Amino acid sequence: MIRALRGRSGRPVKAASAAVLALALSCAGAVAAQPAAAAGEPHRLPKAGPSQTAAPKPTASDKQLHKRIVEAAEDVATTSEDPAPAPEQTPTEESGRTQTPFIIGGTETTISSAPWMVQLGYHDDATGEGYFCGGTLVAPNKVLTAAHCVAGLDWKTNGAVLAGTADLDDTTTGTVAGVWSQWSHPRFNASTVQNDIAVLTLDRPLEQTWLRLAASNDSALYAPGTTGTVYGWGLTSGADGAELSSKLRKVSLPMVADSTCNSAMQSVLGSDAFVEGSMVCAGTPATGTDEGTKSPCNGDSGGPLVVGGKIVGVVSWGVAGCTAEGAYPVFTKVSSYTWAAQPRIDDADLSFDGRADLLARTPSGNLFEQDSKGTSLTQRAYLSNGWEGISWGLQADLDRDWFQDLIVRDKADGKLYRSYLDHASGEFAWMQISTVWGGYKSYAIPGDMTGDARPDMVVVDADGSAYLYPGRGNGQFNAKIKVVSGAWKGFKVLGRGDLSGDGKPDLLVRDTANTLWLYRGTGKASAPWSPRIKARTGWNFTALVSNGDMTGDGISDVLARSSDGTLWLYPGTNKASTDLFASRKSLGTGFNQYNLLF
Secondary structure, eight states: OOBBOOOOOSSOOOOOTTOOOBOOOOOOOGGGGOOSOOTTOOTTSOOOOOOSSOOOOOSSOHHHHHHHHHHHHHOOOOSSOOSSBOOOOOOSSOOOOSOOOTTBTOEEOOGGGSTTEEEEEEEOTTTOOEEEEEEEEEETTEEEEOGGGTTTSOHHHHEEEEESOSBTTOTTTSEEEOEEEEEEOTTOBTTTTBSOOEEEEESSOOOSOOOEEOOTTOGGGGOTTOEEEEEEOOBSOSSTTOOBOSBOEEEEEEEEOHHHHHHHHHHHHSSOOOOBTTEEEESOOOOSSSTTOOBOOTTOTTOEEEETTEEEEEEEEOOGGGOOTTOOOEEEEGGGTHHHHHHHHHOOBSSSSSSOOEEEEOTTOOEEEEOBOSSSBOOOEEEESOGGGEEEEEEEOTTOSSBOEEEEEETTTOOEEEEEEETTTTEEEEEEOTTSOSOOSEEEEEEOSSSSSSOEEEEEOTTSOEEEEOBOSSSOBOOOEEEEOSOOTTOEEEOOSOSSSSSSOOEEEEOTTOOEEEEOBOSOTTSOBOSOEEEESOOOOSEEEEEEOSSSSSSOEEEEEOTTSOEEEEOBOSOSSTTSBOSOEEOOSOGGGOSEEO
């Protein structure tokens, strides 16, 4: 039987007999807590308002998280039915059972060479179940891993993440975090181990460097023969008595053509298990013993296969003992799933539930928040007053720390400012965005338009020229790049996240004829968009808001206010056509009482 083992145990582990194993191979949010103006802060910006709810608290104490990490690696594996089993398979040959040097054929490495590597520990005190997996930090508070490490388990209650150390269970020098929420691919199939990808949202941002996902057009990274590197703390052998490696290991593996892997795995397993497009192989054919084999093994599951500084694969499954002659280790092909995973990585909202929320200001300067409930809004919650001094506002997580920033223009001095969480003080503060002029006619922060995983800004000047400001990831921006010369006069830019379903953020542009155009992102600063696509006509709305995914399905949406004060939700479809949005839904009337929505 194939089993999706989550890499259990630093104690002796019983191998499944004669088996092919899958490797374990309400309302106010951040803005409500702003403090009084700091020294040097313009007095025109609002002071701190009353907090409706505090920022999310840690899901467990550090002591509890330490305990979970340690117990996860100490738990004894059993041969009982795994929570994520795969179908019965009959291998043509039983794999070798000799002792292996951790990641088979690998070498020890330092955490400084792979600072984004994290350990995932799960221990349920009630059942005694414990699992161990690897993962990759892909944003300060996001971890990419395998769905078979996540699906069916309550990571918020029983899980912990350890970063910043190459030593197994080193909670002294490493940094622990809890899990706030989990997402696994909705079509993850435990029987076939297909769609084996997941994202954990941590209960705090971490300081370690993070990695980017391979994009949908990164085909060159998968070219056969290209060298990739896999990392993990996997079991020391597929045999009884195996232990997790006490040190982080790595091994270099050449990428393998799908056809080659498919043929090889059919020969080894006697059936079709490799799914082209969903999976990818790397390495050389296993020799039948540890000697001469290079492969990840149980316990490496969820860890990354890295090529060119991007994650191209997630350790998913392999054969019994990891060394069956002719077999390859199999990885989830990340570029096929970036469209689904990236929105879960980029999400940021005021209520910390994964759905974008709305801010609304009255002419008197009172600021209110209405959180999304999917296809409706909560009752408004008063945040604070003093907001009459801003011309416009945007929500965006410029430093990717999970806490939504507010980017505003001060009417009095015409400059841009950002409200952000200062992690040193634990309070919100203001800073001037000194690198972007405040006199443009339209602004948008659609996301990462340049391929460096940092949110960027797009602006339009009075002459109709558009500029791209690449983000630095700290609230400031690099030198502007002209991307349109004089053709967008009077146009409005908007958009947040991926609208077309390819994993790259896109831009929406409304022209003076009220036609809405979709500019699909390319991820390249020199040519950030593909040719435009007409999305809608007759968009003569009095306000447009694009804060990302309002419905919680991972697809970006748009809010639009009509002249009678009705606020409409346009749910995204991920279709780059006139079907860009599904049928609109009313979110209520009376929104003309506000002179700013963002």
